[in-house]
Amino acid sequence: MQIEVHGLSKRYLREWIFRDLTHTFQPGSATAILGPNGSGKSTLLNTLSGQLLPSQGMLTYSWQGKPVAVDDVPRLLAYCAPYLEVVEELTLTELLHFHTRFKPLRPGLTPQKLIELMYLENSRHKLVRDFSSGMKQRLKLALALYADAPLLLLDEPTTNLDRVGVAWYLEHAHATIAERTVLVSSNVPEEYEFCPNRLNVTDFGARAAR
Numbered sequence: 001m002q003i004e005v006h007g008l009s010k011r012y013l014r015e016w017i018f019r020d021l022t023h024t025f026q027p028g029s030a031t032a033i034l035g036p037n038g039s040g041k042s043t044l045l046n047t048l049s050g051q052l053l054p055s056q057g058m059l060t061y062s063w064q065g066k067p068v069a070v071d072d073v074p075r076l077l078a079y080c081a082p083y084l085e086v087v088e089e090l091t092l093t094e095l096l097h098f099h100t101r102f103k104p105l106r107p108g109l110t111p112q113k114l115i116e117l118m119y120l121e122n123s124r125h126k127l128v129r130d131f132s133s134g135m136k137q138r139l140k141l142a143l144a145l146y147a148d149a150p151l152l153l154l155d156e157p158t159t160n161l162d163r164v165g166v167a168w169y170l171e172h173a174h175a176t177i178a179e180r181t182v183l184v185s186s187n188v189p190e191e192y193e194f195c196p197n198r199l200n201v202t203d204f205g206a207r208a209a210r
């Protein structure tokens, strides 16, 4: 998906979080959104994906050469973030069947195969609420990485992952990013090492200009 951004600005009450971002996110590109805590990375991701209204500026989406209305972006979006939860009252198998009804997996991939890719075979009948924090993060990442969606947003993707989990994330990120528009919000270099493009929020952050 292509996202064209012109003069994008966001403020909460009287506080400008970022101002005047003009940029084009191309299909097949991976971009790291960088900046210290509180600089506006998550706010930018949520604004770019149409989930937050910008205070100023314009966003234009297109996919496969056709314009996409902002209301249709969620259908084309896969998003993993600490503030987005999965339904925890279901077992892993139940959750995958439920979730993939409205967010299908890549062609040819089944919930059973996804469980194997996550190495969670022994937990297929366990309630998600009883997963460890690292298991939950692996599940949330897998649902985003393996969704059939051209726009992939990852906010702090290695949250709660141990060394093995980080290696798993990098392997599966490499396997799934081709041809997608990928944005990774992060402060941890290893989690965005595969992103050739870098955008530092403080370069257009309102606070940096004060």
Ligand SMILES: Nc1ncnc2c1ncn2[C@@H]1O[C@H](COP(=O)(O)OP(=O)(O)OP(=O)(O)O)[C@@H](O)[C@H]1O
Pocket (backbone or CB within 6 Å): 012, 017, 035, 036, 037, 038, 039, 040, 041, 042, 043, 044, 187
């Ligand atoms: N709903 C809101 N209302 C008011 N201010 C908000 C709201 N959401 C975020 N902010 C403010 O916007 C600023 C940027 O927050 P944001 O979460 O985007 O930063 P971040 O770079 O993602 O931070 P972190 O690295 O800590 O996750 C912060 O000052 C935060 O308090």
